[in-house]
Amino acid sequence: MEEEYKKLLDEFRALQLRVTRFSATEQELINTRDKLDHELEQYKRLQQLTQKAIRKISPHDLINTLLEGIVDVVETEVAMILIKGPESKSYSVYTEGLSLKNDETRSIAIILESLLHNIKPHEAFILESSTIQEQYPGLPFHSFLCYRVEIKDHRYSFLVLAGNTNKNAPLFPFLENRLKTLFDILCHQAESIFLNQLRSWEIQRAKKELHQLSFIATQTPNAVVIANRQGQIDWINHAFTQMTGYTLREVKGKKPGEFLHGPDTDNKIIEEIRKALTQKESVEKTIINYKKDGEPFVNQLQITPVQDASGKVVNYISLERDITGFKRTEKELINKNEELKKINAELDNFVYSVSHDLRSPLLSIKGLLGLILHSHLVSDEVAGYLKMAETSINRLDGTIKDILEYSRNARTEVLQQEVDVQKLCEFVFQDLRDDANPPITLKTKITGSYKITTDRNRLGALLKNLMSNAIKYAKPNHPDAYVEVVFINHGKFFECFVNDNGIGISEEYQSKVFDMFFRGHAGSSGTGLGLYIVKEIVQKMGGTISLSSSLGEGTSVHLSLPSEKSEIKKEIPIR
Amino acid sequence: MLSFYSASARIINSRRAVNECMEVALGENLADCSVLILHASIGHNFEELLDEAHRLAPHASILLSSCCGVVGREGVSESMKDIALMAIKGDDFGIAHCNEFYGHNAYHKTLAMARELKQSKPGINMLYFLGSGINTDNNAVIQACEEVFGEQVTLFGATSSDNMKGFINYQGVNQHLYQHGAFLLGFSDPTLKVETCATHGFVAIGEPLVVTSCQGNTIQTLNGKPAWSEYLRRLGLPENATCGDTIPVGALGEKLSTTLSEEYGNQHLLRVVTSHDGQNMHYATDIKQGTELWLTKRDEALIFNEMEKMVNQMKLKLIGKTPVAVFHADCLARGRFLHNRIIKEELVSSMQVPFYDKQGNCPPWLGMYGFGEFARLGNKNTYHNYTTALYVLYR
Secondary structure, eight states, rough: HHHHHHHHHHHHHHHHHHHHHHHHHHHHHHHHHHHHHHHHHHHHHHHHHHHHHHHSSSSSHHHHHHOOOOHHHOOOOOOEEEEESSTTOOOEEEESSOOOOHHHHHHHHHHHHHHHSSOOTEEEEEEEEEHHHHHHSSOOOOOOOOOOOOOOSSSEEEEEEEEOOOOTGGGGGOHHHHHHHHHHHHHHHHHHHHHHHHHHHHHHHHHHHHHHHHHHHHHHHEEEEEETTSSOEEEEEEHHHHHSOOHHHHHTTEEEOOHOOTTTTHHHHHHHHHHHHHHHHOOOEEEEEEETSSSSEEEEEEEEEEEEETTTTEEEEEEEEEEEHHHHHHHHHHHHHHHHHHHHHHHHHHHHHHHHHHHHHHHHHHHHHHHHHHHHHOEEEOOOOHHHHHHHHHHHHHHHHHHHHHHHHSSSSSOOEEHHHHHHHHHHHHGGGOSSSSSEEEEEEEEEESEEEEEEEEHHHHHHHHHHHHHTTTTTTOOOEEEEEEEEEEEEEEEEEEEESSSSSOOGGGGTTSSTTTOSSTTTSSSHHHHHHHHHHHHTTOOEHHHHHETTTEOOOOOEEOOOOOGGOOOOOOO | OOOEEEEEOSSSHHHHHHHHHHHHHHHHHOOOEEEEEEEEEEEEEHHHHHHHHHHTTSSSEEEEEEOOEEETTTTTETTTTTEEEEESSSSSSSEEEEEOTTTTHHHEEEEEEHHHHHHTTOOOEEEEEEESSOOHHHHHHHHHHHHOOOTTTTEEEOOOOOOSSSSOOOOOEEEESSSOOEEEEEOOOOOOOOEEEEOOOOEEEOOOOOOEEHHHHHHHEEEEHHHHHHHHHHTTTTTTOHHHHHHHOOEEEEEEHHHHHHHHSSSEEEEOOEEEEEEEEEEEEEOOOOOEEEEEEHHHHHHHHHHHHHHHHHHHHHTTTTEEEEEEEOOOOOGGTTOOOOHHHHHHHHHHGGGTTTOOOOOOEEEEEEEEEEEEETTTTESSSOOOEEEEEOO
């Protein structure tokens, strides 16, 4: 009995185990069915992704859709796309399911670039954990699928990745061949979609560009002519009709020369145009053409041959403009300018002659006055009047001398001579020192070579004017009055500072001192032309001038002048 | 007075998922809510989910749980990228949360949360609990809550999960993301009541396994043998099987009293093993030596019948009342690893349709596939596994 019970119990236990094992087997079947159902679901998602991706209207949208689609279809934790641009250093990294900081993105991109070169294009690969650790340790993946896309013209490479991080890999399906196949199909489809979309975007862009160009061609005030490879007109814009009077119907199929050329059209220019176009070169010419009503006009045209990818000319585009009015105006302007130059030259000569002629009688009067004053024939009262007359004559003589200086500067070309600036300073100062009251000292300081290549007379005139101002406006009774001339020779140019410790110039007058006839002091014996002439000379020599002064302390004038011929700016002095 | 709004979707990008669900639930004014409860499949980026929810509703309290799939008004979905949310407007609530929540400290951690909650918000009359579903003691959770709020307070909710791997699960509170956390949401709206129910539809088979050595929620030996090996042997699974393999077929039944069996429609209350440490199995609640654990087998006819019965009973209880929101916890083993998609959708439909209003609108619904479910049984808070549990909030 006991034995039978034991046997029954054993049978019961065996049966029990069979039931539970049946549950496990049944579960395996459920799992397998679920796996198949799920695989079908993944392919449905792939189909949905394809439909969705096709509708995307921008590359950015398409990439984001693909990233999300990869995660959805392949069911990995992360999707990543690296896009490498035509320049070797440009890349973009897009991710879904992984937040990266900038520096992380950079370091990952560098690793992915190397991976990009190591795998074959158009084929999916699985990179296992061990390979990643060994070859790409910086990548934050436990394992991943990858696929390289090459755009035909080799301008862009894409690396598409779907993977799981070390942290979350156990949660996600193991990357087996089934998923590789799915990923491979997805990437192939994505590649085709991307290429198609790329073409579609290019067409759209081209259409848009064409629309814009057509709008510009239609609306531009310039005439536009499009001719075929034989040079026969295909299209003209409204501006062409307005310019010439010819409509498209009248000129279509004709060569422009057939109806635009006339008796005054220069055959030499026609030949130059023909020659350039034969060599597939753009050409820009001005030519006399004739309107429909026979009126000639000056046509400024630019003809460009349009070539296809093989370099064959398919069209000629000509942009044309009626510049008859402009040419007329230009001619008038040239004539007027010539006239003005002539008048100016005559004026300079006149000023020079008059000044010169005026000076001779003035010097005679001055001499006579001197004789009378030294003869003791007149009373002290009359002598006083005569001295006043002599002062006025001296001032008038100064003015005439300045005008002559100005005229000389305007009329004569700038010369290049070797000048010893130390000697020149001393020479100029020698002439002026006798007029100095109080006595004034000359200080010179020269950095670099004493010899400078410049216009000796002009530099002398500059120093004379500036040193003469220092003497004129020295502080009365100053025991240590000085004028300091500093030269710094830089080789291609030199700087010259003329400094004094005179009465200085009030700040309000400093901006006006270079104006013609400006005199900063009521009792000044100057003509008001000195600094104006200085400015004119500096300008003629192609240099710059500036002044700084402090009332009661002195003045410093800074000149910067070229010391080589090549550095001289050929400027026409402004009158 | 609290009001409820829900939405669910399968969206890949975590930020966009939150954004779109909030738009569906709340319309244009996304920030106009006090609490956001998010359930999301384990494939989502949980930090991004919390961050985006906070960005969109900076003044709302955010509660988050990982799961294996979601159920919403929009239907059921079990993928790696599901999300469902319940948005709540109003002030009648309190929240407490904790991290490092395990079987050995579940009681003390829950007690601290319950006390904090009671202190922060008076008048709490029901508790929504969500905690880590791996290595925890859910009886301790019930005990601690009842100690503070009394046995009559209804505790409903679930335990978080991953995709049935028993590898990791997440809980989030505001900007904090936990892997072993828990939170309690206490409702203090006096106009609001809750009915709970749960059913499984499994039948016990053969002789029970006897717990011969255990500590807390850890079973060390079964029938005097190392627990994990004995469990696998009885299931007919190989030694290298994982919890992912045992969960669908390894429901363990604890025998109920006759009275409770009648109410429950089944003689056994089921338990799951979500993780093991060598031979030590982590049970879902504490367990005593000598406890008999039956292996079980699912019975599809019973599953449907019991479901229908449960929903009808619930409907009878709600006559003359208006459901304002339904929280729903389902065992992940009842999802795609138990039924095919069509049967599962039928099941979900059969539990939702009875709660439709006269215009045919489903009430706000937040459901998830997790490791376990809380529901009252015999007028007592009880923890279940392998069940469908419904929590209908009504006025």
